Amino acid sequence: MRYRITGALFFILPALGVLLWRKWGYGFAVATCAFSIxxxxxxxxxxxxxxxxxxxxxxxxxxxxxxxxxxxxHQFFKKDASV
Numbered sequence: 001m002r003y004r005i006t007g008a009l010f011f012i013l014p015a016l017g018v019l020l021w022r023k024w025g026y027g028f029a030v031a032t033c034a035f036s037i038x039x040x041x042x043x044x045x046x047x048x049x050x051x052x053x054x055x056x057x058x059x060x061x062x063x064x065x066x067x068x069x070x071x072x073x074h075q076f077f078k079k080d081a082s083v
């Protein structure tokens with residue numbers, strides 16, 4: 001039970017940080033996406049099929065690309081970031 005709560009927080013905290021445009025959310029989201037890509041490709045927790053693994057990895061790569069876009073990155077690191 002404790003592992004499920006920890007696993008859920010691993011995804012909920014970065015999502016909340018991104019939603020609120022927080023600096024910590026940006027870094028946490030990048031780290032979570034990178035870790036999840038590795039898990040989707042090599043880990044036991046990803047989808048069982050090759051197509052599912054590929055789709056999950058491509059989706060997470062697209063999220064990383066969005067996070068690294070200059071305008072998005074600037075929005076996270078502006079001094080007066082707002083919701």
